[in-house]
Amino acid sequence: MSVPVGSVVPVESVVLGVDCADVAGLAGCGEVPGVVVLVVEPGGVAGAEVVRVLEVVRGVLAEPGLGGVRLVVVTRGGMAEVPDPASAAVWGLVRSAQTEYPGRVVLVDVDSDVSVGSLRGAVSVALGCGEPQVAVRGEGVLVPRLLRVGGVSPEGSAVGVVGPVWDAVGTVLVTGASGVLAGVVARHLVVEQGVRRLVLVSRSGAGAEGLVAAGAEDVSFVLCDVADREGMAEVLAGVAEEYPLRGVVHAAGVLDDGVLGGLSGERLAGVLRPKVDGVLVLDELTRGLDLSAFVVFSSVAGVVGTAGQAAYAAANAFMDALMAVRRSEGLAGTSLAWGLWAAEGGMGGGLRERDLERVSRMGIVPMPVAEALGLFDAAMGLGRACVVPARLDMAALRERAAQDDLPAILRGLV
Incomplete structure (x- = not known):
C-alpha cells in the first residue's frame, strides 16, 4: 500500500563493500555515521548474496562500537511486481534480523535503474517514513501489508473460485x-x-x-x-x-x-x-x-x-x-x-x-x-x-x- 512521504531525513551514509572489512573500519574511525547502507545488486546467486548480507548485517549489529548505527539494506527490484529472487531472499533474511534487533535495520527497495547517485535520496525518503520496510517508486513510497484475500471464507473454504484441474490422467x-x-x-x-x-x-x-x-x-x-x-x-x-x-x-x-x-x-x-x-x-x-x-x-x-x-x-x-x-x-x-x-x-x-x-x-x-x-x-x-x-x-x-x-x-x- 502507498503511504505519505514524511520529512526527508538527511543521512551521512556509507555504502559498504563485498565483505565485512568496512564494518571493522567504521567501528575504529573517529566519527561513526548514524546510518550505513548496504546495496544488493540484482541477478546474483541467492546463496552467495544472502551469505554476504548475513556477514555485513551480523558485523554491524554485533559490533559494540556501532551500537548507535542504523543499517539500511537496499535492493534493486527485490520487491518489484516481478521480483529478483536473490534480492527477495535477502529481504527474508533481513526481516528476521529486524525482529531480533528492533529499530536497527531498515529494508529499502528501489527500481533497478536507480543510479548510485540517487540512492542517498531514496534512503533519506525511506527513513522519513518511519517504516521498517519500504519500496521507493519515483516520488512515492509503498509499504508491505498482509491483507485478507477475497474468495476465501474464514473457515478456509473457496467462495466462487475454481482451482486448477488436477489431471486424473497425468x-x-x-x-x-x-x-x-x-x-x-x-x-x-x-x-x-x-x-x-x-x-x-x-x-x-x-x-x-x-x-x-x-x-x-x-x-x-x-x-x-x-x-x-x-x-x-x-x-x-x-x-x-x-x-x-x-x-x-x-x-x-x-x-x-x-x-x-x-x-x-x-x-x-x-x-x-x-x-x-x-x-x-x-x-x-x-x-x-x-x-x-x-x-x-x-x-x-x-x-x-x-x-x-x-x-x-x-x-x-x-x-x-x-x-x-x-x-x-x-x-x-x-x-x-x-x-x-x-x-x-x-x-x-x-x-x-x-x-x-x-x-x-x-x-x-x-x-x-x-x-x-x-x-x-x-x-x-x-x-x-x-x-x-x-x-x-x-x-x-x-x-x-x-x-x-x-x-x-x-x-x-x-
Whole structure:
C-alpha cells in the first residue's frame, strides 16, 4: 500500500563493500555515521548474496562500537511486481534480523535503474517514513501489508473460485514425501482431487502409505535429493509418456533455527539447498512441460520475519519470488506461505516451547489439518503467485496493536 512521504531525513551514509572489512573500519574511525547502507545488486546467486548480507548485517549489529548505527539494506527490484529472487531472499533474511534487533535495520527497495547517485535520496525518503520496510517508486513510497484475500471464507473454504484441474490422467510429483505435510497433501490429492498417479520423492526414499487403497492407481517412491539436477532429471525421465507430468508440489525443506549471531554460511547453505536449489532444479527441468500446477510450500516466516529463523525465511522468500517470475512468464506457479499446521510430526512439532510462545505472540496459531487442506484448495483457485494460508489470533494482534507493538506488515489486519 502507498503511504505519505514524511520529512526527508538527511543521512551521512556509507555504502559498504563485498565483505565485512568496512564494518571493522567504521567501528575504529573517529566519527561513526548514524546510518550505513548496504546495496544488493540484482541477478546474483541467492546463496552467495544472502551469505554476504548475513556477514555485513551480523558485523554491524554485533559490533559494540556501532551500537548507535542504523543499517539500511537496499535492493534493486527485490520487491518489484516481478521480483529478483536473490534480492527477495535477502529481504527474508533481513526481516528476521529486524525482529531480533528492533529499530536497527531498515529494508529499502528501489527500481533497478536507480543510479548510485540517487540512492542517498531514496534512503533519506525511506527513513522519513518511519517504516521498517519500504519500496521507493519515483516520488512515492509503498509499504508491505498482509491483507485478507477475497474468495476465501474464514473457515478456509473457496467462495466462487475454481482451482486448477488436477489431471486424473497425468502424474503429480511431490517432493519431501517423507514429511508429514507432504504425505497429508498427497493423500488429499488422491481422495479429494482425483489424482491417480503420483511420484513421491524424498531423500529417505519413504513416503505416504496407503495411497493405492485410497484410490491411486500408480504410486512410485523415489530416493533422490531434489537439489540433485542429474538425479531429478532421471526421475522425470521415468514418468510414463502416456501419463505425462501435470503437477508439482514441492514440499521439501529443513529447519535449522538459531539467532542471527550464531548463523554460519554452512548452516545457511543447508537450509537453502532443499528450498532454493531444489526449486531451481524443478523450475528448469519442467519448463518445457504442460503443467497445470506448480506449487511450493513456503512459510509465513519469509513474509513476516520470525526471530531465530533467518535462514528459513530467506529460503522461503526466494521461492515466493520465483513463483511470481514463473507467473509473469505464463507458467504455473503458486507459493503457499504456510502458518503452523496442527499436524503431529510436522515442522511445527519440532519447535521448542519458547519458540511456540514466540509464534503465538505474533498471533499465529496452529491450524487443524482439515482446515489447512481447505485453505490449500481455496488458495489454488485465487490465481496469485503467493498467498499466506494461516490461522491468526486476532485478539492477540489487537492487543499488540493497542500496545503499539504490532509488526508493521500486520497492521492492515487490525
